[in-house]
Structures are given as C-alpha cells and as structure tokens.
Amino acid sequence: MKYMLLMQFGRQADFPPITTWAPEELTAHIEFMHTTNQKLTAAGELVEAQGLAMPDQARIVRAGDGGAPVVTDGPYPETKEFLVGYWIVDCESQDRAIEIAASVSAAPGPGGKPLNMPIEVRQVMSGPSEEL
Amino acid sequence: MADPIIDDLLRELAPQVVGVLTRRTGDFDAAEDAVQESLLNAADQWPQEGVPDNPRGWLIQVAFRRMTEQVRNEQARRRREELVATQAPPEQRAAPPADEAHEADRDDTLILLFLCCHPALTPASAIALTLRSVGGLTTAEIAKAFMVPEATMAQRISRAKQRIKASGVPFRMPAAHERARRLGSVLHVLYLIFNEGYASSAGPDLQRVELSREAIRLAKMMHVLLPDDCEVAGLLALMLLTDARRAARTGPHGTPIPLAEQDRKLWDGKAIAEGIALITETLAKGAVGPYQLQAAIGALHDEAACAEETDWPQILALYGLLERMSDNPMVSLNRAVAAAMVHGPAAGLDMLKALDADGRLAGHHRFHTARAHLLEMSGDLRAAAEDYRVAASRTTNAPEHNYLTTRAAQLAATLPPEPGGVDTRT
Numbered sequence: 001m002k003y004m005l006l007m008q009f010g011r012q013a014d015f016p017p018i019t020t021w022a023p024e025e026l027t028a029h030i031e032f033m034h035t036t037n038q039k040l041t042a043a044g045e046l047v048e049a050q051g052l053a054m055p056d057q058a059r060i061v062r063a064g065d066g067g068a069p070v071v072t073d074g075p076y077p078e079t080k081e082f083l084v085g086y087w088i089v090d091c092e093s094q095d096r097a098i099e100i101a102a103s104v105s106a107a108p109g110p111g112g113k114p115l116n117m118p119i120e121v122r123q124v125m126s127g128p129s130e131e132l
Numbered sequence: 133m134a135d136p137i138i139d140d141l142l143r144e145l146a147p148q149v150v151g152v153l154t155r156r157t158g159d160f161d162a163a164e165d166a167v168q169e170s171l172l173n174a175a176d177q178w179p180q181e182g183v184p185d186n187p188r189g190w191l192i193q194v195a196f197r198r199m200t201e202q203v204r205n206e207q208a209r210r211r212r213e214e215l216v217a218t219q220a221p222p223e224q225r226a227a228p229p230a231d232e233a234h235e236a237d238r239d240d241t242l243i244l245l246f247l248c249c250h251p252a253l254t255p256a257s258a259i260a261l262t263l264r265s266v267g268g269l270t271t272a273e274i275a276k277a278f279m280v281p282e283a284t285m286a287q288r289i290s291r292a293k294q295r296i297k298a299s300g301v302p303f304r305m306p307a308a309h310e311r312a313r314r315l316g317s318v319l320h321v322l323y324l325i326f327n328e329g330y331a332s333s334a335g336p337d338l339q340r341v342e343l344s345r346e347a348i349r350l351a352k353m354m355h356v357l358l359p360d361d362c363e364v365a366g367l368l369a370l371m372l373l374t375d376a377r378r379a380a381r382t383g384p385h386g387t388p389i390p391l392a393e394q395d396r397k398l399w400d401g402k403a404i405a406e407g408i409a410l411i412t413e414t415l416a417k418g419a420v421g422p423y424q425l426q427a428a429i430g431a432l433h434d435e436a437a438c439a440e441e442t443d444w445p446q447i448l449a450l451y452g453l454l455e456r457m458s459d460n461p462m463v464s465l466n467r468a469v470a471a472a473m474v475h476g477p478a479a480g481l482d483m484l485k486a487l488d489a490d491g492r493l494a495g496h497h498r499f500h501t502a503r504a505h506l507l508e509m510s511g512d513l514r515a516a517a518e519d520y521r522v523a524a525s526r527t528t529n530a531p532e533h534n535y536l537t538t539r540a541a542q543l544a545a546t547l548p549p550e551p552g553g554v555d556t557r558t
Contacts, residue, residue, distance in 0.1 A: 041281075041283050041284055041287055042291075043287065044256075044260075044287040044288025044291055045288075046280075046281065046283075046284050047279070047280050047281065048281075090256075090278070090280050092256060123528050125528055125529060125530035126529075
C-alpha cells in the first residue's frame, strides 16, 4: 500500500523559522533527512521523496479569459500552513506509515530538539480493485 | 529482454539454475544473485550469438563462475583486513557438471517456490522474491511492475533473502506435516501476484511485465510439478476463468464495468474452455477446496451467454459451501448478493444486516457497494445512492472511486428533491 506523507510548516510554528537556525542545527536537520531516505530505501519502502522550494517562490495560477494564465505571486497571508516536502512510501500497513511519519516528525531542530512537526498521512489511490 | 523466445526459455530455466547452485553451494542468497547476472548476460549475448546448445549448462557455468569470483573477491578483502578466511578455497568446490540430470529440476523448482513464499516473509517481499528467483524477472522489471524505484525493490528482495537466511530454512522439501500449510502460502502468493496484475490492467502496457500472465505461467508450472494437487489445479482454473474476462472488465481510463454489463463477446473463449475443462476434471477427483469452488463459480459466470442466463442458484449453493470452508466475511458478502439474485433483494439485504452486525466488514467499501447494488434492485434509490457515495469515499482504487461516484450521481439525478429537505444536487 502506498502512502503520501506531507510535511507542513505553519507560519505560527512552535519553533523559530529555519532561516534563523545555527549552521550546525541545519546540518543536523539535513543529515537526518538524508539518513531517513537511505533507511527507507534500505527497508524497500521508499517510492519518492521531494522537498519543495519555499512558499515565497510559489505562484498561484488561475485561468483567465480564454484560458490564459493569471498568475499571483506569494506569499499568501491567508495560508496558515504550507507544504515543504513529501514522501511516498510503499509499506505493509497504515500502522507502518504512521510509524514512519512519527520518525520524520521528530527531525531535529534548534538545539537538536525534535521539531515534532505535523505530518499528514494520506493513502495513495493505487489499491487493488475487485470485479464488481 | 527483447527476444520473446529467449525470454521464455530464460524464465523457464531460471529456477532450475538457482536450484542446482543452491544445492551445490548451500548459499541461496549468493546463488540467486549470480543467476540473476547470468540471465542478464544471456539476454544480452544470445540474441546476437545464438542460443548455446546446452542453455541450461551455459547458465550454470556462468553463474557458478560469478559465485566463485565473488568468493575470491570476498576472501581477498578478508585477507587484506587480516581476518580469518573461514570459507573453503574455491578450488575445493566442485563445479556442478553442466549436464547434470534434469530429474532434480522439478524438485528444485518446487523447493524454491516453498522457500520464496515462506510464511516468515511479508506478502510484498515474498511476491518480489518469487518473481525474481522463480519467475526469472529482473529487479528492474519487478520494480516497474509495482511502480517503485529499482533501488527500493532491490533492497526489498535482499531483505527477503536475509530473512530466509536468518530463519535457517534449509533448501529442501518441507516435511510432510507442514507441507499443506507451506503449499497454502505458495498458492496465496501466486494469487496475490495475479490480483496485483488484474487490478492494474489499464490497457496493455508494453513497458510493464504483465503480472496476471506471469502468475498464470507460474501456476501452470506448479500444475505440471504437482498434477495431482486439486487446489493447485483449482487456482490455475480460477486465474484462467477470471483473466478470460479481462478485455471486457474495464472501460476507458480503467473504469470498472460490472459483470452484468460486460460485453461478453470480448471474453476469451479459449481461456474459458481451458479453465472449464480443468475445473471439471479436478472437481471429479473429489478433494474439493476453496480455490476450486471459486473457479467453479467463475466457470458458471463465464458459461452464461448473457447475464440473465447466469445459474445463480448453483452459484448460491457454491458460496454456501465456500462459507462453511473458510470463515471469510467477503464470501458471506458474495453469498448475500447471490441470494438476492435467486430469492430477491430483500433476502440479500437481510443477510447483509447480519453481516453488518458481525462488524468484520465495518466501513469496507465492498460492503457498501454490494448493499448499494441490492438497494438499487429493491427500488430504494435514495439509500442506494448514499451507499455508493460511502463506498466511493472508502475505496483506495482511483478508477473504482470514479465509477462509484458517477453511479451515485446517476441515481441521485433520477430522484425527486427530498420532501422538506434541501436538494443536495445543486
């Protein structure tokens, strides 16, 4: 079963913005993410992992008259939370997906303390079908 | 593997070669890796240079050379690290004669199946290992079939082999007392491989190995190895009779088409004839099991020239037998649908009430799909639409989700606005 784990940061997060962290805190955080992906590959579970560029680089696009793109720049004060990255894992059960989510949630932040950031766990619609 | 004839030959020989080398060296993990390499070499060389006179011997020689090199490299590394080499030097190991009697091959292939489908493995890892070791597929092909990266699949296979090594299962036929249970695991793994392919048939994809066909090939191989086992034959018949409906079971974008609405002209008559002959012959032997019963039900569906001609009383009776044999709520669910077809929707809905109270199918999308279907039959379209909606929200299969959502919308569109309520259609 495939699950997507969405890592979201809130604007009013419990920890200071990542731009204010000390270099060694950043290194530890990045190292943790690499190790996590290596472990998931070694466990035969990693499908994909991606980090997204910061939301100030985001563009919101809507179709205007005749389908021409109408683009709005970020940041967006109305958005309380934004997606910073995601994993897709292929694992045995939802329990296992939750276990992986908890482990990435505990990525180290300032002072090496776990961030305990919220990870949304969503099942990918790739399940088997039966004849109806 | 571009040449289909060479491809077929390699897949047939793969488990035999793994078997020979594992028996000779006692190292399944290394033998399996070496055979994988020799298969890749053969797929590379044979199309240009021609198939060798003794293809099996060629593969054994190449794979054995790989294993020997591996041991040498390993020993050199160990010497460098000044560790004691515990393994015998490769010179003392006898290379298996390339023309070794083929009699052992049958047993080897079976033993390999038992090993790869060992109950100590998770289903996902047993499936991957079986496809590679017994099916002779490459790691890249298996990864593609399951839509995961090759590195991830390689690790899954490697972990499965470590697990087998750690559990100390010997490379020999399971003892008589555990044989039935182990055979059950093998059949279950083949069934899961079949279903995986059946689920993802969104049209022919030449880039992907067809898992249903691969499962049928492995089941045919097993049937040759164990011709007297009725459940092996039953599983093969079930696969043939189910796969025969493949071309008719989905519409554009893989949207499922219910059995009753399928264009039966698209069914594969040859596969149906083969499946019916096999299940008929097998049922006559008398040792009836769950796979045979499911195949018999499949045969009754496939035999009907149109949905109205389906022999539902017979199907209901078979589900009754199956229910007694396996305490599986899905079987009870199917029996309720069959009962509705025989005795009318009220009878089926009554059985679903009992099943609902049982709780094991609580919230399962198939429960709601079945109840929606029976409610629709009974004319309670409002409740049917609601059940289709619940089913849509519970399924994890995208085409099925689309189908169920559309079905709910179609029913809702025929309904008058709820008296005194708000019309939720707008």
